[in-house]
Amino acid sequence: MTVNIDEKELFVTKGKKSVKINIERKVRGLALGLVIPFLLLVVWEAAVRFNWLDAYVFPAPTTILQKIIELAQEGTLWGHVGITFFRVMIGFLAGTIAAVVLGSIVGYFKWFEQLMDPLIQAFRSIPSLAWVPLFILWMGIGESSKVMLIAVGVFFPIYLNIVSGIQGVDRKLIEVGKIYHFTPLQIVRRIILPASLPSFLVGLRSGVGLGWMFIVAAELMGASQGLGYLLVVGQNTYSPELIIASIILFALLGKATDSLLKALEARALKWQDNLQNQL
Amino acid sequence: MLKVKEATRTFNNGLAGFNNISFSIEEGETVGILGTSGCGKSTLLRVLSGLDQNYDGAIEIRGAGDQPIGMIFQEPRLMPWLTVKENILFGAKDEKEKQATIQEYLNLVGLSDFDAHYPKDLSGGMAQRTAIARALIGEPDVLLLDEPFSALDAFTKMQLQDLLLKIQQNRLTTMVVVTHDIDEALYLCDRIFILGGQPGTLQAELSIDVPKPRDRGDSFLAGKKAEILELLHIEKEVI
Numbered sequence: 001m002t003v004n005i006d007e008k009e010l011f012v013t014k015g016k017k018s019v020k021i022n023i024e025r026k027v028r029g030l031a032l033g034l035v036i037p038f039l040l041l042v043v044w045e046a047a048v049r050f051n052w053l054d055a056y057v058f059p060a061p062t063t064i065l066q067k068i069i070e071l072a073q074e075g076t077l078w079g080h081v082g083i084t085f086f087r088v089m090i091g092f093l094a095g096t097i098a099a100v101v102l103g104s105i106v107g108y109f110k111w112f113e114q115l116m117d118p119l120i121q122a123f124r125s126i127p128s129l130a131w132v133p134l135f136i137l138w139m140g141i142g143e144s145s146k147v148m149l150i151a152v153g154v155f156f157p158i159y160l161n162i163v164s165g166i167q168g169v170d171r172k173l174i175e176v177g178k179i180y181h182f183t184p185l186q187i188v189r190r191i192i193l194p195a196s197l198p199s200f201l202v203g204l205r206s207g208v209g210l211g212w213m214f215i216v217a218a219e220l221m222g223a224s225q226g227l228g229y230l231l232v233v234g235q236n237t238y239s240p241e242l243i244i245a246s247i248i249l250f251a252l253l254g255k256a257t258d259s260l261l262k263a264l265e266a267r268a269l270k271w272q273d274n275l276q277n278q279l
Numbered sequence: 280m281l282k283v284k285e286a287t288r289t290f291n292n293g294l295a296g297f298n299n300i301s302f303s304i305e306e307g308e309t310v311g312i313l314g315t316s317g318c319g320k321s322t323l324l325r326v327l328s329g330l331d332q333n334y335d336g337a338i339e340i341r342g343a344g345d346q347p348i349g350m351i352f353q354e355p356r357l358m359p360w361l362t363v364k365e366n367i368l369f370g371a372k373d374e375k376e377k378q379a380t381i382q383e384y385l386n387l388v389g390l391s392d393f394d395a396h397y398p399k400d401l402s403g404g405m406a407q408r409t410a411i412a413r414a415l416i417g418e419p420d421v422l423l424l425d426e427p428f429s430a431l432d433a434f435t436k437m438q439l440q441d442l443l444l445k446i447q448q449n450r451l452t453t454m455v456v457v458t459h460d461i462d463e464a465l466y467l468c469d470r471i472f473i474l475g476g477q478p479g480t481l482q483a484e485l486s487i488d489v490p491k492p493r494d495r496g497d498s499f500l501a502g503k504k505a506e507i508l509e510l511l512h513i514e515k516e517v518i
Contacts, residue, residue, distance in 0.1 A: 172356050175330055179350045180370035180417070190369075194360045271360045273399035 059241040067241045084226040091150025092211045099158035107166025128153045129217055146218035153214035154207040161203025165196030201265045212254040280306050281421050286336035288326050289478045296322050297479040307451040311464035314474030320457045324425050349419030353426045355406035357398040364394040367412045384412040404435035424456045461507050465500045473510050483510050
């Protein structure tokens, strides 16, 4: 029965009713997703309070929250979060630009793919963390080696997605451009780029995820500031609440950037005929 | 006006494509190309449209406009990221100038209320109508149609055939329709070319001297249909 009603609602897509229902449905979905985390937090807090867990090893959620507030009040929190965020963004930007330039050329020109792709694939098979010692030797333990490591990590997923996105563009659409005597540049700008946008955005999202992974490695290696540095401090001063606090901050930052990209994706791809755009 | 002189395009060691085809089409004429599958009729259209340039022979298209060729494919081939309106304007040389006429074309194909919709929200017939408007807005001298309605249901098909007739009468566009639907060819075309063989050659040419719009149940057309069927059948026996 409910399905029938929903379908009727769909016909008046522009109507306010369906929007309202959509929001309601979204809120309900969000609330459902919060149930288990909330329960876990309550159990965790209770376990520490009743001394089932040792607070020195496993601090209560409230202790961790206090630690974060304390850092914020000291004013050091913003410095740590800021520098980490900054490194990820610069590395992400550099990696994205390199991937877009190389990926577009490799995707578009067959001969360039034959020239470059084997080399790039060979580099891809190197675990990116193996670069760390070399980057530190070359660039010291300053910002540039960290940014470089992130850029390398971000590069590959974006590159791969751009190449496969461009190569997967429907030949039939390109023919439409040829009928209108488009120049190669026009074909790229008006057909190939928009058509490969979905896979580019997928690449961006996995790229930013890897960026957050590599920043931890980079900051564990040697840093005097940043969330990764807080992890090291927490370990050395035996304060698990600091470690968990930075893990949570990492998670929040990672989630925030991913949601941002996801929103961008939904906005840019509202034309896609897929399950997500059905409602 | 469209002139083809001894055009040949073959592949698969000369077993597919078409061989040594010559014809000429007058301005404002509608010509249908019928043939069994694999006789090179779609290849012929790709050569005429300039998508396939590896042919021998000569093709001459003479017209006044800045866009000599318009093409309607079997599928709508709309850009999924553009709205109906943007899709119609896709390929228009001077988009600003065409903005003024877009409404006219939307009305012509009956999509005035759908200009802001994306292709995913359109039915097959609506998508194909968008493709028709896109091909027409550039005011091509010759309109090439590659089995344009074969993916549509019978009812939509008839509607779009009537739409095409209306457009043809208003604008006197020269049209070449590749089809495997004999009734469609008889309903739309002034002349029908029968292609056959592998590679295909021009087997026969029929003039349909019946004023348009025609009656789909016309007995004269039925006679012509029998004639065409026989022509195609003979071809089959040769192979």
